[in-house]
Amino acid sequence: MARPAEPGPGPRRTCIGCRRVRPPAELTRFVRSDDRSLQIGRTLAGRGAWLCQGSTECFERAARQGGLRPGLPGPGRGVGARRPARRTP
Ligand SMILES: [Zn+2]
Numbered sequence: 001m002a003r004p005a006e007p008g009p010g011p012r013r014t015c016i017g018c019r020r021v022r023p024p025a026e027l028t029r030f031v032r033s034d035d036r037s038l039q040i041g042r043t044l045a046g047r048g049a050w051l052c053q054g055s056t057e058c059f060e061r062a063a064r065q066g067g068l069r070p071g072l073p074g075p076g077r078g079v080g081a082r083r084p085a086r087r088t089p
Pocket of ligand 1: 020
């Protein structure tokens, strides 16, 4: 009965940092909510980005590559950059 967690067929997600494909259980899903705050949750609605769990390296890499949506606060970057990107035609 004791079945080890085997990587059987199932959903796969790609880490936007290192591009590795892994089961969602090994990844953290970041979602930017309406108030621009960063939420973590697999079932949250909205645009999500998957990153290796607990990996700041992947997070930083994703932020540098622009994989995270603009507005997502990255470590050491984007702090204070609160410009309303609004253009009047
Ligand atoms: Zn990763």
